[in-house]
Amino acid sequence: MAIVAVVDIVAGAGVGFLPLISLGPAFAGLTGGLRRTAGIGVLALVLCLLLSLFNGQFADRRGNTAMIGVVGVSAAGLVATARRQRREAELASVRDIAEVAQRVLLRPVPLTAGPLRVAVSYTSAVAEARIGGDLYEVVISPGGVRVIVGDVQGKGLDAVETAAVVLGAFREAAYDESELVAVGERLERALGRHLSDEKFVTAVLAEFRPDGTVTLLDFGHPPPLLVRGDGTVGFVEPPEAAPPLGLSALGAFDGLGQIEPVPYGFAFAPGDQLLFYTDGVTEARDPENRFYPLAERAAMLKDPDPQHALDAMRRDLVAHVERPLRDDAAMLLLRYREV
Known part of the structure; x- marks a missing residue:
């Protein structure tokens, strides 16, 4: 004026x-x-x-x-x-x-769970959102520490609602069921009552036992990254592919019957780390259309503080993409510690 x-x-x-x-x-x-x-x-x-x-x-x-x-x-x-x-x-x-809603759905994971140190990172693809379709939880059960990391098909409020169903069922089943397979069956039944229009949820369940062994159950989810104490790095692949949660009713068959996920395990010793993640991490692309090289970045997990290590990897992921992520990206790091 x-x-x-x-x-x-x-x-x-x-x-x-x-x-x-x-x-x-x-x-x-x-x-x-x-x-x-x-x-x-x-x-x-x-x-x-x-x-x-x-x-x-x-x-x-x-x-x-x-x-x-x-x-x-x-x-x-x-x-x-x-x-x-x-x-x-x-x-x-x-x-x-x-x-x-964030505190109820994705409540903070414990910093320690039995012999494990835990760190988590979550980045939503929706602008200014705190929660999305990726999910994770760590439950200390009578048989050991049980973990879930999953990815709901789609985005938005529908995906958040489905994630809430999965997490609610897992929190109960992880404590009540004696076998990891039974936990997966409980999740499948819960989703069967909720999902429609052929939607699904990829997930990997894990059970860390006091004897130093880990059992995994993979429902079409990317395999976790195992980083040994001596620096050896590799993805822990399931023995055979299984359909995601929510697709069993559609009849996924292998010629002999319906495909069921097969539990598989390995030893987990002091100094070892297991990184769970969603496909928003491995499918993140840079401007030249190159995927994020997760295995090559495993050296970033050497930081003594697991949360600092995971935060550094998240910053590296964002720097790799050079723009807002197109998909939710969740990472859950579990490190074996001396009790």
Whole structure:
């Protein structure tokens, strides 16, 4: 408004800059509160009146049109400000609810679980979202530490709802069932009651026993990355592929009968690490369309603090992509520690 006033005084009344005074209350409505917008509107009206008197346009057509324009824009700015503040309040409320949903759905994992140190990283592909279709949980059961990492088909609220079903069923079954296969069956039944339209959930279940062995059960999920204490790195592949959770009712057959996931295990010694992840990590591509080389980045997990190591890998993943991730990316790191 100051610039318009100076230009109007210097250029003279014939140029017609006076109506541009209404830009002040227009921009005030975009950023300020009601009081500020109203104050800018009053200031614009006073300034318009003074310039009309200075230019000799008071009470003529040009002066009246300019003042009517300022009043109209100021009123519109007040209405827009009120609506914007109401939307901001609603958004703040929704974010508070989302924070609660996050704590319920993806509650913090324990830093230690039996002989394990635990770290987690989650990045949602939805802008400003904290939760999405990826899921993880660590449960200390009577038979050992049980873990799930999974990925729900799709994105958005439907994926979050399905993830809640899986996590709720796992938290109960992981503690109640004596066998890992029975935990998987409980998840399959829970999803059978919930899913429709041929949707599915890939997941890998793990059981860390007190005797230093690990049993895995893979439902079409990317295999975890095993990093031995001596630096050896490799993916722990299942003996045979199995369909994701939720597809058993569609009849996946291998020629002899329906395919069921086969438990497989290995020894887990002090110094070893097991990294679970979702395909949002391994399928993340750089601008040259190259996938993120997870196995080559295993050296980043040498940090004594597992959470610091995982945070560094997450930053490296984001730097590799050089843009917002297109899919949710979750990582869960379990490190064997001396008790």
